Amino acid sequence: MEFNQSFPRRDTRQITVGDVAVGGGAPITVQSMTVTKTADHEATLRQIYALAAAGADIVRCTCNEPAAAEGLARIVPRSPVPIVADIHHQYLRALEALEAGVHCLRLNPGNIRNPKHIKLVASEALDRRVPIRIGVNGGSLHPDLYAKYGGKVTPEAMVESAQQEIAYFEEVGFDLIKISVKASSVPLTIEAYRQLAEVTDYPLHLGVTEAGPPPIGTLKATAGMATLLAEGIGDTIRYSLTADPVEEAKAGRQLLETMGLRERKNVDLIACPSCGRAEVDVFAIAQEAMEAFGEKKIPLQVAVMGCVVNGPGEARDADLGIAAGNKRGHLFVKGQNVMVVPEDEMVATLIEWAEYIHTHGAQAALDRASSTRSAARRAAAQDRDRNLDQRGEDANNAEATIANIRLASKPRDEKRRDNTEEC
Numbered sequence: 001m002e003f004n005q006s007f008p009r010r011d012t013r014q015i016t017v018g019d020v021a022v023g024g025g026a027p028i029t030v031q032s033m034t035v036t037k038t039a040d041h042e043a044t045l046r047q048i049y050a051l052a053a054a055g056a057d058i059v060r061c062t063c064n065e066p067a068a069a070e071g072l073a074r075i076v077p078r079s080p081v082p083i084v085a086d087i088h089h090q091y092l093r094a095l096e097a098l099e100a101g102v103h104c105l106r107l108n109p110g111n112i113r114n115p116k117h118i119k120l121v122a123s124e125a126l127d128r129r130v131p132i133r134i135g136v137n138g139g140s141l142h143p144d145l146y147a148k149y150g151g152k153v154t155p156e157a158m159v160e161s162a163q164q165e166i167a168y169f170e171e172v173g174f175d176l177i178k179i180s181v182k183a184s185s186v187p188l189t190i191e192a193y194r195q196l197a198e199v200t201d202y203p204l205h206l207g208v209t210e211a212g213p214p215p216i217g218t219l220k221a222t223a224g225m226a227t228l229l230a231e232g233i234g235d236t237i238r239y240s241l242t243a244d245p246v247e248e249a250k251a252g253r254q255l256l257e258t259m260g261l262r263e264r265k266n267v268d269l270i271a272c273p274s275c276g277r278a279e280v281d282v283f284a285i286a287q288e289a290m291e292a293f294g295e296k297k298i299p300l301q302v303a304v305m306g307c308v309v310n311g312p313g314e315a316r317d318a319d320l321g322i323a324a325g326n327k328r329g330h331l332f333v334k335g336q337n338v339m340v341v342p343e344d345e346m347v348a349t350l351i352e353w354a355e356y357i358h359t360h361g362a363q364a365a366l367d368r369a370s371s372t373r374s375a376a377r378r379a380a381a382q383d384r385d386r387n388l389d390q391r392g393e394d395a396n397n398a399e400a401t402i403a404n405i406r407l408a409s410k411p412r413d414e415k416r417r418d419n420t421e422e423c
């Protein structure tokens, strides 16, 4: 039975960043940030296009100098996605970015501290209906809050920082707000967002900051964000990886698709972990298939299985799959064997049939294979029986191993008795 339930979302207000809705039940969006000099608008635009192609819905660029604001003036009208200007320390850069036409600002309350400046930026943003992200960062908390919380970064201190900023904004009637409370510690990040979600209904931007390079950075960010998303918390996400930002956009998109929080756009490749029964190098074939599908926009679940004994059954929910057996590949659609191909054509066949199913549907694919299905079923049965004959039902020798474990755990006397009996 197909299990397709996603996670209930927390009710939040909705803002729009350019033409992209955030919060209020809108699809959760993926963000990333350029690493080019914003003043180099051509290089920055190239990166923005690459990020959008990889799945970013919104892109942030630093606005750290007047030349960056001028770059934004050239970037914004040509960008395929809304642009957020990232502002630290200099409130004047925020005013310049607004003048450049950005779709959103990110202010760090830890380092733009003068309430007069904060309110001025909020008033200017309000006039233009431009939202602002309050981007609290555990590494740059306001010194007064450090002092108040015993010189430590705590969830409470991060939430209080966000609330202080909200209060400044609301004083001038500004409520186009989204908030983040990121830390590099996963438990701290999770707890800060949980507490924040209790006290506000503004939409939340999730992230684990400075997560580091993949794969550990991806794991840390996923642990933090997936936990919160599963609790319904989070309206937009960003992976902060020490890597090409395209990896951030891809990871964001994949996380949301995997959790059923965004409609699938790319292939979902599932593959067995391999075992003693495998008749092919599953790792190599899965990798080859992953590369061959690449950026193809085929929203199907495709399986690569190492043997025909368990493969088609274990992957019966996949739209399409291939299982190895006796130097050939057994192609199956929705769990039904449809044809047999030589081992070196397995990946090419998968691609061809995935494209066919994507265009015509699974039933059309089964009809297409009507003349080869019975022969394919027989061939799969033969290879299955051959595999079982050679390797037995217990390809990993589990039964013998279990018997040894049981023997090892018996009291000494009992073992001696067993041995005596055997003799």
Ligand code: SF4
Binding pocket: 272, 273, 274, 275, 276, 277, 278, 279, 305, 306, 307, 308, 309, 310, 311, 314
């Ligand atoms: S039994 Fe077959 S399908 Fe399952 S892990 Fe082993 S090789 Fe893969």
